[in-house]
Amino acid sequence: MTEQNRTDLKELQKLDIRIQEAKKGIADFDPLFEEVEEPALILEGDLTTTRNRLQELKLEERRLELATEEKKTRQVKLEERLGSVRNLREEAAVSAELEMVKRALQNDEQEALTLMDQLRKMEERASELEAAFAEASELVEPKRQELLTKREDAQRQLESLREERKGLAASIEPAELKVYDAIRSGGRAVAVAPLTQDGACGHCFGMVPLQLKNEIQLGLRLIRCEGCGVILTAPDAEDEAAAAAKVTEAPPPDEAEEAGEADAADEMEAADAEFEPAVAGADGDTDEESDKG
Ligand SMILES: [Zn+2]
Structure with missing residues (x-):
């Protein structure tokens, strides 16, 4: 909830x-x-x-x-x-x-x-x-x-x-909505940021104490970054983190493109590493069956 x-x-x-x-x-x-x-x-x-x-x-x-x-x-x-x-x-x-x-x-x-x-x-x-x-x-x-x-x-x-x-x-808990609106009414574009993969604030990149990090992961209560005050959430999927970083920093278009390409390449490698053995195994089974048939 x-x-x-x-x-x-x-x-x-x-x-x-x-x-x-x-x-x-x-x-x-x-x-x-x-x-x-x-x-x-x-x-x-x-x-x-x-x-x-x-x-x-x-x-x-x-x-x-x-x-x-x-x-x-x-x-x-x-x-x-x-x-x-x-x-x-x-x-x-x-x-x-x-x-x-x-x-x-x-x-x-x-x-x-x-x-x-x-x-x-x-x-x-x-x-x-x-x-x-x-x-x-x-x-x-x-x-x-x-x-x-x-x-x-x-x-x-x-x-x-x-x-x-x-x-x-209307579907958000009023107390949390109030905190969120208060942060944004100060003129800040970012009021919510996910933790980075290594457990830092996704907005100011200040490190978050381990104890708080665990609480954020569990999502039991609303926790704000001690450094910049944004509401912290569990780490995003990689693409969402990249999008949040773009909003925060707005790097020049060229750099953003390069970063995007690098991320995509990393994802491809990760996907290959994860799925290759399984696919090979499946192929092997099919081959054997077709040999028999
Ligand atoms: Zn922060």
Whole structure:
């Protein structure tokens, strides 16, 4: 029963590592979304700026039109007055004012031409940006949808891993689960490690006292490594120990491959040594029987 619990803790750890990887996988989508959306976002920003500037220029144009209207009205009035002046002094004064208004109107005209030119350029720029933005958005949408679908798949996978964990956690003795969760909540990936074949902690490789080692082998109670605090379990089959070591140390890919090959070769030799005599014996029997037959 208790030994069963330790196996469950190991399974729980495997699940938790998968959950962690799944979460990271989901977070990894964020920069991908940004990358896909960025070109359209930049164009959208430029377009907004251009439209705002266009709006300002139109207001400026309207203000200028009103000022020009006012001056034209003033010009008509002054011309009327010029026809009804009573003396030369008055005529000179009205003429001077009329000259000033005419010059101001010429300035307005010049300003209006400059404004029209700016407006035309800004409108061209806005329609260019609109076209570019529409094109970019069209390109973005399918890529964005593809990313969304992939991320939803990843989220569903994470959900099912969490469900699986809930089920497994329910079957583990609460006190042991609490210890396990406390170790992991400290941010450590490894909370459970098997003893190595020569009786060291499979996580920190510190030696475990013989007495404790025996208790761990029997699995009667939960025992933690005195060195690193992980929950210790009986030695794994060789492949599981290798996997645990990978999680702990994460050696460079090349070394890991070489180590894997070496392990495989050792296993082959061991298997040969174990099974060869038996197979030879069986063959011998069969041969004799077929000889007789
Ligand atoms: Zn340890």
